[in-house]
Amino acid sequence: MFNYFKARTFRFFFAVSWMTLASVIDSLAQQNMNYHESVSEVQNEENDISTPTVFGGVGRKLPSWQFGLDLILLSNPHYSANRSRLQLGNRVFWGEWWKSDYWGFKVMFSEQTFSMFESSGNQPESYSSHLGFVANLQHPLSDDMKISAGIGFANTEYEIGDQRKYGSSLVSEYRIGMELFPEIWTEGGFLTIDGSSGSGPNDQRLGSSSYLIGISYGL
Secondary structure: OOOHHHHHHHHHHHHHHHHHHHHHHHHHHHHHHHHHHHHHHHHHHHHOOOOOOOOOOOOOOOOOEEEEEEEEEEEEEOOOEOOEEOOOOOEEEEEEEEOOOOEEEEEEEEEEEEEEOOOOOOOOEEEEEEEEEEEEEEEEEEOOEEEEEEEEEEEEEEEEOOEEEEEEEEEEEEEEEEEEEOOEEEEEEEEEEEEEOOOOOOOOEEEEEEEEEEEEEEO
16 A cells, blocks of 8 residues: 655655755855866966856856746556647646756646546546646756756646545656757656555545656746
8 A cells, every 4th residue: 555654755855865966066066167267267367368158257058047838748647547648738837946057946837637547438537737846957068958857746636527636746857958049948858747645545646757848938
């Protein structure tokens, strides 16, 4: 039987470990950046040449804020339902704040609909929504390309007919992004939301594993 308390405890310690790792990586990256900046200042003084970044020489290669919309291309539910292909109603709205080029936080809201398995031929549809918070790490591959990964939690609401269930879910994602135009990015990746509505005999598995693609605005 699914042990809800143990699962929540594991998720909590996993998220704390992730955020601690992000802090350590950011500290090391900042030390490395400070070193390169000091070397660059000496070279600039010698050559009287400045090397600005895409954000006006403030030391950032990537946007501090990003807001985006993802469409879910293919989603596999974690309960007895048919997989879902591209639909405008299956989507993710999100916003990110990056403390540095290496780590930050995301708030997301996801909506998904699935056709349930039904032997009688009637296929009722389930609707689920997820409001979550994610701690992210990213690595700039260049001034216009990056990869990122994150983990966090979401409050999940599951609805089918007159039945509603609620639970907490673990969220993880991996993405790769590319700047198409100034401040306009496209991103694709993999999003997993996994949870449960409880630990009793009426426990309902919640969530899905999804492939997505979207567009965002960064500043």
